[in-house]
Amino acid sequence: MLEQIVVDAAVRELRPDFAVLLMSAEGLVNGPSDATSEGWLAAAATAADPSDPHVESWREAYTAFGAKPKRTRPSVDALLRRADALPAINRVVDAYNAVSVEYALPIGGEDLDTYEGPARLVRARGDEPFDVVVNGEPAVEHPSEGEVVWRDDRGVTCRRWNWRQCVRTRITEDTKNALFLFERLEPYPLDRLRAAGDALAAHLRAISPDVRIETRLLD
Numbered sequence: 394m395l396e397q398i399v400v401d402a403a404v405r406e407l408r409p410d411f412a413v414l415l416m417s418a419e420g421l422v423n424g425p426s427d428a429t430s431e432g433w434l435a436a437a438a439t440a441a442d443p444s445d446p447h448v449e450s451w452r453e454a455y456t457a458f459g460a461k462p463k464r465t466r467p468s469v470d471a472l473l474r475r476a477d478a479l480p481a482i483n484r485v486v487d488a489y490n491a492v493s494v495e496y497a498l499p500i501g502g503e504d505l506d507t508y509e510g511p512a513r514l515v516r517a518r519g520d521e522p523f524d525v526v527v528n529g530e531p532a533v534e535h536p537s538e539g540e541v542v543w544r545d546d547r548g549v550t551c552r553r554w555n556w557r558q559c560v561r562t563r564i565t566e567d568t569k570n571a572l573f574l575f576e577r578l579e580p581y582p583l584d585r586l587r588a589a590g591d592a593l594a595a596h597l598r599a600i601s602p603d604v605r606i607e608t609r610l611l612d
Contacts, residue, residue: 407457407541412611413612414609415611416608417571418601419569420603421571424484433487434490441494447581448470450581469493469497473494485568485597489573495589499576501572501573501576502573503563510547517540517542521544523536525560536552541554575590586610
């Protein structure tokens, strides 16, 4: 499955330094947040560094495709700004949010069983559906033309590279199989990227000892 995930040439042209560590985790036993997952969030908050140069790299990337990073912040920027008050969501989401904060790294978490076709990172046409909830009701939005988005065969799964995930593919307490996307730009070291992957794998094994994990570096 990881071998089918691609980054489109138009995104490569925009940021040739982009790399993504792909991780699949199959056989998860998720559940409500607990003392362990909340402890990961608390520990990560003590290591949070909003001035990490990786955050500025992501702001520059957003500006390059027309987004306004002060209005729609890269995920890692948003997380680091509220690291002391991150909400506990569920064990798996807490795990990857904690690693994202500790390593100053955007990490996307997706429920693989809700995917239709492989994930791919592209520049949007502008007519792709993006499933959201507005005022408690399901709704459909669309990305801007040229926006960098993750998508599958059905539609956009994450807008503005890593800004906002769609409702359909989010990880819930019932998620059994997940995909994680660790996204890196220069000057972020590749060995630190791999270390972040190892940290999340350790958390996931603590949650689900029998989980099956595979990784692939796409650069």
